[in-house]
Amino acid sequence: MEATLDAVGHMESLVGHHYRVDDYYEVGREKIREYARAVQDFHPAHWSEDAADALGYSGLVMPTTFVSIPAMLANRRLFETVITGYDVFVQTDQVFEMHKPVVTGDRLVSDVELESVRRIAGRDLLTVKNTFTDQTGEVVQVMHTTVVGVTGEEVDAGISDAVKRVVMHGIEVPSRTKVAETNGGSAPDAGLHLSQATRTRVPRTAIRFDDATVGTELPPRIATLTRGDLVNYAGVAGDANPIHWADSVAPLAGLPDVIAHGMLTMGLGAGFLTEWLGDPGAMTRYAVRLSNYTVVESNTVGSVEFTGRIKSLDPETKTAVIVLVAKSAGRKIFGLATAEVRLR
Template sequence: MEATFDVAALVGHHYRADDYYEVGREKIREYARAVQDFHPAHWSEDAADGLEYAGLVAPTTFVSIPAMLANRKLFETVITGYDVYVQTDQVFEMYKPVVTGDRLVSDVELASVRRIAGNDLLTIKNTFTDQSGEVVQVMYTTVAGITGESVAAGISDAIERVVMHGIEVPARTTAAATDTQIATNPTTNPSLSEVSRTRVPHTAIRFEDLTVGDELPPRITQLTRGDLVNYAGVAGDANPIHWHDDVATLTGLPDVIAHGMLTMGLGAGFVTGWLGDPGALTRYGVRLSNYTVIDARSVGSVEFTGRIKSLDPETKTAVIVIVAKSAGRKVFGLATANVRLA
């Protein structure tokens, strides 16, 4: 069933988050633990200093935390009228490493709307600037807004019964009430930082030692329901399809599933752990093709493999193709990482 309003008319809607997000030392550690990323630069100031960072370095997907806070207004008051949102694509563009003490401000924009297979695909752009006024990361999130028969009746009531107090459950209404908000908080055009493109990378892998087709050492990560609950709390993702059986069933899922962003975080750590320098990753893009089911009575797993797709000797950069599988199913439809090498 189609949405009862013209969401395409909202393309271009933008605003700046009301407050900055200050990156905390312990929050970096909490998030690194949640995505099972044990690179020392996320945990030890000495290790981070050895790579010439001013503090602990945030994992690649860390900015999804301030993005979720900044985007809440968009989903609660602007893009309403859908029963469920399903994440489909994610892109991170890194211009400057995020470190302890950074104060990130997010500009939020509904960048595009496409209609495919009866669903609206909405792309939200988050542009993060730090206290110097430079853009440190740009994040694109694409979700499918779903309405109709594929979603069981009463799901909003079911969610409201189990989510933490104070979390809004978006009502299925029209977007007409948001017309006066289209011009809220005009944003500036801050400059993109060049740090991630000009900084000398301290990778454990040298460009000269790689050839196209080389494979990364595979990695298998294990996930339990406890890991999902922990990630939900650390990242601020209150969606109960990641921890509540009944709600997952009402949305048509076979069981509770891992967060797409959690799986992406695991994949990013797979790459940066091989690199040896988290700041050497400049772009990370993932298209989700399936989900990782986590049964309450057993441990789930995700297997990551990767290979070098292309090499550029002029810039000493590489593109890596990443494959993630769970229970024999490909979780990533297409995933690539652009990296700089020593």
């Protein structure tokens, strides 16, 4: 117990650790399409320049959760050299704050920060903050990711060797022996404010604010997932965690079978919302707490049913809060999920 408390104290001392990634991530036209296909988001603004132009965008619009790709690349250094001492990380909460729509050709630079460390019910919860700025130096998105750090005491002792046998080449498995790097300075101010472009742009949503009513339910949607979908998402998003595709590893992590990526189910949910909304750039915040997982067996098709309703409306800002529910095999996989959207 003393060693555990010492480890927690060490992690708490690292809160605020920050660095800026040296290189930028350029948002590609075909990558947007690849990712949209992987999360089954067929909104025309992700696929057609003409459709994006009709909504007032200069290029294909990035899907809501697309930013998880450059975030994963940016965060690798943090999880390999700073957040050490854990064998597995389990995602629990995710928040996306959209300050400005991102389109084809934008060059994103990521600032990474260990935002908080908490110990709740014997578990270590770590929150990582990614602040993305574009080529103009303006903040375009902020992402907060909370994971639970799991040690070998809670999973099968053979999981590390099992992962090494199946993980794709070029992905380094985090080591307990690496030393944290020094703090790289402070992150840019990323308060909850929209860019000038977003504030002055009139959303081109399918629903008008004056026609919206609290309690209105969104048309439900059922998304299906196969092992092929999981493998495809892993490749597109760069998430090599084998619990999402390897039968030999999932049970060692205490799972009943291979499970869908949490970020994949969030992407499906975001597409469900923007399909109803009609304008992907009109969503300003998307927050999900994961409470369960979607099991995808090798010989069956998994499914996620999405429903939603308008929780509240703000006439001053013409914004709405949508509550999203996601269920798989009768279980709620989102403990709490909300989206804040602007309406015309």
